[in-house]
Amino acid sequence: MTRDAPPEVLSSRLGYLLKHVYLRLTEESARALAPHGIDGRELAILAVLNAHDGLSQLEAAGKLGIDRTTMVALVDALEGKELVERRRSPQDRRKNIVQLTPAGAERLRDAEFARQEMERRFLAPLSSPDATLLIRALQSLVGAPTGAGQASDSA
Structure with a gap:
């Protein structure tokens, strides 16, 4: 599938660029994970x-x-695939502890x-340095407090 270049008026807008990169990443991720019978959200749960x-x-x-x-629906689906199991917490019987099954650990890998x-x-x-820089920049933005870098009204 070929992709058209973004309209010039949008080509430098952060929101437009992030949205379209995210959409491409989501498509590629779904394609890569499909043979494993899970999606990106399920993979994230297994990893955590x-x-x-x-x-x-x-x-x-x-x-x-x-x-x-x-979360309950996602864990239900993973439990149905026999990738996780719920167990009552020995410390607090009201809590369900969720653990990977051996099949879940293998699927995660x-x-x-x-x-x-x-x-x-x-x-x-x-380039490799640019890819590393992109990841680090995104990590900084994810961890930044809301409103970081905005001018203060109290000055």
Whole structure:
């Protein structure tokens, strides 16, 4: 599929550029993960659960920025694929701890490899230093407080 160049009037607008890069990344990610039977959101859940042992559904949702209802549906789907399992917390019987199954750990490993390869190809038009700089810049923006860099009214 060929893509038209952005209209000149939009070619330097941050919102336009980020939106269209995100749409392309989403398409590429879906294509890379499809053979593994999961999508990007499910991969993110598997990665967070793998990185943080013993998380409840609510704690994992908080780390991912997903509302509770959506998280339940996503965990239900992953449980249906036998990639995660819920267990009652021994410390608090009201909490469900969500853990990867052995199949989930294997799927995570394989899908992460596919994601990394997709990202490498996606960033290939950039030099390695530029790709690293882009990632670092985006990490800074994600972690920046709202309104950072705006002029203060109190001056």
